[in-house]
Amino acid sequence: MAEHLDVAVEDDRWNELKLEDLAEKAVAAAFEQLGLPRESYEVSILACDDAEISKLNEEFRGKPVPTNVLSWPSFELAPDNAGDAPHAPPPAGKGPFETGLGDIAISYDTCAREAAEQAISLEHHTVHLLVHAMLHLLGYDHETDADAALMESLEVKTLETLNIANPY
Numbered sequence: 001m002a003e004h005l006d007v008a009v010e011d012d013r014w015n016e017l018k019l020e021d022l023a024e025k026a027v028a029a030a031f032e033q034l035g036l037p038r039e040s041y042e043v044s045i046l047a048c049d050d051a052e053i054s055k056l057n058e059e060f061r062g063k064p065v066p067t068n069v070l071s072w073p074s075f076e077l078a079p080d081n082a083g084d085a086p087h088a089p090p091p092a093g094k095g096p097f098e099t100g101l102g103d104i105a106i107s108y109d110t111c112a113r114e115a116a117e118q119a120i121s122l123e124h125h126t127v128h129l130l131v132h133a134m135l136h137l138l139g140y141d142h143e144t145d146a147d148a149a150l151m152e153s154l155e156v157k158t159l160e161t162l163n164i165a166n167p168y
Contacts, residue, residue, distance in 0.1 A: 077139025
């Protein structure tokens with residue numbers, strides 16, 4: 001695993017899926033799509049189950065239910081106007097990025113259930129969710145229609161580079 005990616009596996013089912021390899025592909029593809037130097041930023045991922053992600057979702061979002069993926073950006077990069085690209089992160093080692101870009105938690109149970117419901121591979125769904133979370137760490141969101149359109153288009157373009165079909 002690359003030094004810039006820290007994956008903590010709390011649910012062993014993720015090991016069977018080779019989550020670390022999927023995470024490396026997803027994170028690298030997101031950085032490449034945005035033209036950012038991947039090796040310059042650190043990302044931490046917690047690979048857990050529904051019980052753990054429910055606790056995190058309640059603690060940080062006030063929603064005591066499982067979800068597929070959560071992200072915690074270390075820094076605010078959101079754009080000034082809806083539909084605009086977020087602010088670019090400063091060069092690594094300068095400013096706030098000395099401590100890492102942010103954290104992601106992903107739940108095996110919810111991911112597996114959603115993949116089965118959508119009749120898609122768990123691997124492809126997991127990569128999609130990790131790309132989605134990476135974009136959140138980089139300041140993208142889907143709070144407005146314009147922001148959602150921008151974020152979804154970047155997800156689709158990024159997934160295309162990995163030969164993963166449009167999830168929308």
